[in-house]
Amino acid sequence: MSGPRVDAKVVLLGKEYVGKTSLVERYVHQRFLVGPYQNTIGAAFVAKVIAVGDRAVTLGIWDTAGSERYEAMSRIYYRGARAAIVCYDLTDGSSFQRAKFWVNELQNFEENCRIYLCGTKSDLLEEDRRRRGVDFHDVQDYADEIKAELFETSSKTGQSVDELFQKVAEDYVRFTAFQLMTEEKGGIDLSQKSSPYFYSCCHH
Numbered sequence: 503m504s505g506p507r508v509d510a511k512v513v514l515l516g517k518e519y520v521g522k523t524s525l526v527e528r529y530v531h532q533r534f535l536v537g538p539y540q541n542t543i544g545a546a547f548v549a550k551v552i553a554v555g556d557r558a559v560t561l562g563i564w565d566t567a568g569s570e571r572y573e574a575m576s577r578i579y580y581r582g583a584r585a586a587i588v589c590y591d592l593t594d595g596s597s598f599q600r601a602k603f604w605v606n607e608l609q610n611f612e613e614n615c616r617i618y619l620c621g622t623k624s625d626l627l628e629e630d631r632r633r634r635g636v637d638f639h640d641v642q643d644y645a646d647e648i649k650a651e652l653f654e655t656s657s658k659t660g661q662s663v664d665e666l667f668q669k670v671a672e673d674y675v676r677f678t679a680f681q682l683m684t685e686e687k688g689g690i691d692l693s694q695k696s697s698p699y700f701y702s703c704c705h706h
């Protein structure tokens with residue numbers, strides 16, 4: 503029996519507590535977990551099939567640990583990624599500085615990786631606009647400068663979460679259609695235990 507073939511590796515990066523795990527939970531399981539915050543240890547992997555037109559694209563999503571303690575490990579996880587969702591908390595300015603750190607890393611070491619900036623927890627701003635800690639126009643200017651897409655999401659309400667991953671998948675299809683047609687091996691077979699994608703992972 504063969505495991506899922508991953509078409510596009512997608513990595514989530516960002517400071518701890520910004521809501522990376524919650525974003526994946528919302529997207530993959532359509533739920534928002536309440537309860538005490540538990541930090542991710544190492545990284546967690548999940549594959550999800552998404553339709554782009556009449557095509558099915560399997561995204562292999564790596565949710566990395568935001569704690570700086572795991573920074574070296576996170577570097578391993580973004581290797582070969584086609585897309586990086588770089589998250590920051592809309593209510594926390596320091597998390598945007600951390601997002602810039604990851605953008606610099608990707609620009610220096612993973613130039614084929616498309617970058618999606620994701621401001622999280624937009625529901626908190628709906629409750630109280632004064633909680634915004636990161637100016638929208640500053641981020642938009644930065645996104646234009648680094649040629650990144652920008653989304654503001656809420657894993658609590660689901661706002662813009664599907665749209666974000668849909669855009670990632672559509673861009674993947676658009677920008678790699680040619681390679682997929684010509685390359686013999688377009689994906690990675692997760693059933694092969696020698697595959698670097700077969701790492702087991704621990705989470706929460």
Ligand SMILES: Nc1nc2c(ncn2[C@@H]2O[C@H](COP(=O)(O)OP(=O)(O)OP(=O)(O)O)[C@@H](O)[C@H]2O)c(=O)[nH]1
Nearest residue numbers: 518519520521522523524541542568623656657658
């Ligand atoms: N209100 C609100 N809270 C959120 C949202 N997303 C995440 N949170 C909360 O923020 C906290 C951190 O969320 P996580 O998803 O665990 O954050 P993380 O980025 O995966 O954290 P690390 O694993 O440490 O890197 C949790 O208490 C979540 O419930 C959101 O969209 N809205």
